[in-house]
Amino acid sequence: MPVNDYYHTNAQGHLTIGGVDALALTQKYQTPLVVYDVAQIRQQFQALQHAFEQQQLDYEISYASKAFASVAMYQVIKQLHGHIDVVSGGELYTALKACFPCQKISFHGNNKTKAELLLAVKNRVGVIILDNFYEIELLKQVLAETGSQVQVMLRITPGVSAHTHEYDQTGQEDSKFGFDVKSGQAEQAFLQVQTSEQMELIGLHAHIGSQILETTGFELEVEKLMRLIHEWAQKYGYQPQVLNLGGGFGIRYTAADKVLPLETYVSQIATAVRKWAKKYGLAVPAIWVEPGRSIVGAAGYSLYTVGSRKDVPGLLPYVAVDGGMGDNIRPALYQAEYEALLARDPAAKSSETVHLAGRYCESGDLLIKKLPLPVTKPGDVIAMLSTGAYGYSMASNYNRVPRPAVVFAEDGQAQEVVTRETYEDLVSHDRFYQEK
Numbered sequence: 374m375p376v377n378d379y380y381h382t383n384a385q386g387h388l389t390i391g392g393v394d395a396l397a398l399t400q401k402y403q404t405p406l407v408v409y410d411v412a413q414i415r416q417q418f419q420a421l422q423h424a425f426e427q428q429q430l431d432y433e434i435s436y437a438s439k440a441f442a443s444v445a446m447y448q449v450i451k452q453l454h455g456h457i458d459v460v461s462g463g464e465l466y467t468a469l470k471a472c473f474p475c476q477k478i479s480f481h482g483n484n485k486t487k488a489e490l491l492l493a494v495k496n497r498v499g500v501i502i503l504d505n506f507y508e509i510e511l512l513k514q515v516l517a518e519t520g521s522q523v524q525v526m527l528r529i530t531p532g533v534s535a536h537t538h539e540y541d542q543t544g545q546e547d548s549k550f551g552f553d554v555k556s557g558q559a560e561q562a563f564l565q566v567q568t569s570e571q572m573e574l575i576g577l578h579a580h581i582g583s584q585i586l587e588t589t590g591f592e593l594e595v596e597k598l599m600r601l602i603h604e605w606a607q608k609y610g611y612q613p614q615v616l617n618l619g620g621g622f623g624i625r626y627t628a629a630d631k632v633l634p635l636e637t638y639v640s641q642i643a644t645a646v647r648k649w650a651k652k653y654g655l656a657v658p659a660i661w662v663e664p665g666r667s668i669v670g671a672a673g674y675s676l677y678t679v680g681s682r683k684d685v686p687g688l689l690p691y692v693a694v695d696g697g698m699g700d701n702i703r704p705a706l707y708q709a710e711y712e713a714l715l716a717r718d719p720a721a722k723s724s725e726t727v728h729l730a731g732r733y734c735e736s737g738d739l740l741i742k743k744l745p746l747p748v749t750k751p752g753d754v755i756a757m758l759s760t761g762a763y764g765y766s767m768a769s770n771y772n773r774v775p776r777p778a779v780v781f782a783e784d785g786q787a788q789e790v791v792t793r794e795t796y797e798d799l800v801s802h803d804r805f806y807q808e809k
């Protein structure tokens with residue numbers, strides 16, 4: 374029984390996720406708990422696929438697995454016939470464990486190690502996205518040593534900064550990522566790659582930012598990249614097969630986020646690509662995108678149990694839960710905002726405004742400031758919405774708190790796909806210091 378577009382309830386009035394009662398989930402798996410509505414992940418991915426099909430463009434959707442990576446998550450993307458991008462040997466190793474097809478993996482990162490490049494090359498990943506001159510040399514060494522060939526793209530910083538939170542911007546010139554166009558570094562990188570017979574430059578990549586809620590940035594990104602391709606086509610006869618526009622499609626965290634349908638981004642991108650291709654007499658390349666947040670963000674829920682409460686006369690109360698910055702650093706790191714509700718009665722009228730505090734020893738560990746809530750009592754379960762992207766994937770063991778379990782819920786069934794860490798896990802890498 375949908376109560377509104379953002380959550381569902383059952384006959385008891387409890388929050389449900391993937392058709393499963395959230396309270397039943399917390400009884401079975403305890404809290405804090407991360408739960409994904411898998412059907413919602415599929416819907417988002419398929420909505421993008423559908424949007425590209427409608428535009429009749431060659432395309433690939435490469436899930437940016439930094440948003441949430443696990444064996445089960447890679448299995449879902451594999452079922453959807455998607456690509457993934459990984460940014461570390463660890464993500465790549467996880468994808469290999471999930472038997473993800475290596476040809477559909479793109480390997481990103483601004484400081485890939487030689488060992489990581491070797492792992493990627495030996496497993497024949499589809500594309501290595503080159504980020505800097507050091508990496509070009511390192512990859513040349515790896516290819517020489519292994520006698521391998523690899524497809525590459527160049528990550529370009531086109532000088533576009535989409536309208537978003539400062540920390541999320543990675544497309545502007547003053548960035549640690551990619552080759553800058555203005556200074557000529559992108560062209561220099563292009564020429565260096567062309568000298569290698571073991572690298573095939575299949576296209577260009579850029580990523581202009583995250584949580585982007587309008588299309589202008591993407592249109593500008595397309596314009597700048599197509600201009601660059603035009604230049605290189607004229608000078609060097611270069612014709613890329615692929616234009617990879619990165620990720621960044623925004624989602625609803627709170628009512629303030631005016632979300633665009635995914636089709637709108639795709640149709641604006643398609644229009645821009647066609648316009649510039651026509652103007653410059655270029656073939657329309659395949660368009661790749663790398664959505665992370667828009668695939669898993671709104672599908673994820675964090676369930677917490679209420680514990681202590683601090684009331685200060687004249688100030689807002691602090692209601693503390695059993696998770697916080699260790700399982701979701703975004704509020705502390707980016708001042709990210711979320712909504713939360715009472716799992717046993719999400720539609721209950723709020724009767725007070727509280728600060729939803731985490732359990733970690735930092736004053737800044739506040740999950741939500743000024744949250745309207747019904748009066749809660751210890752043991753109540755609070756569900757934070759839209760925590761599926763960059764929550765669990767950025768989790769830490771700060772304060773030596775074990776990381777939560779992750780559950781996938783779909784069609785009324787739940788499965789634990791990442792188990793809860795134990796105290797034993799926490800000390801499993803510790804070694805006694807042999808004092809002299």
Ligand SMILES: Cc1ncc(COP(=O)(O)O)c(C=O)c1O
Pocket residue numbers: 437440481543580582583584619620621622663664665666667762
């Ligand atoms: C290169 C690249 N691609 C894709 C993404 C995914 O972005 P989002 O999760 O906002 O879609 C990121 C995020 O930082 C990124 O750096």
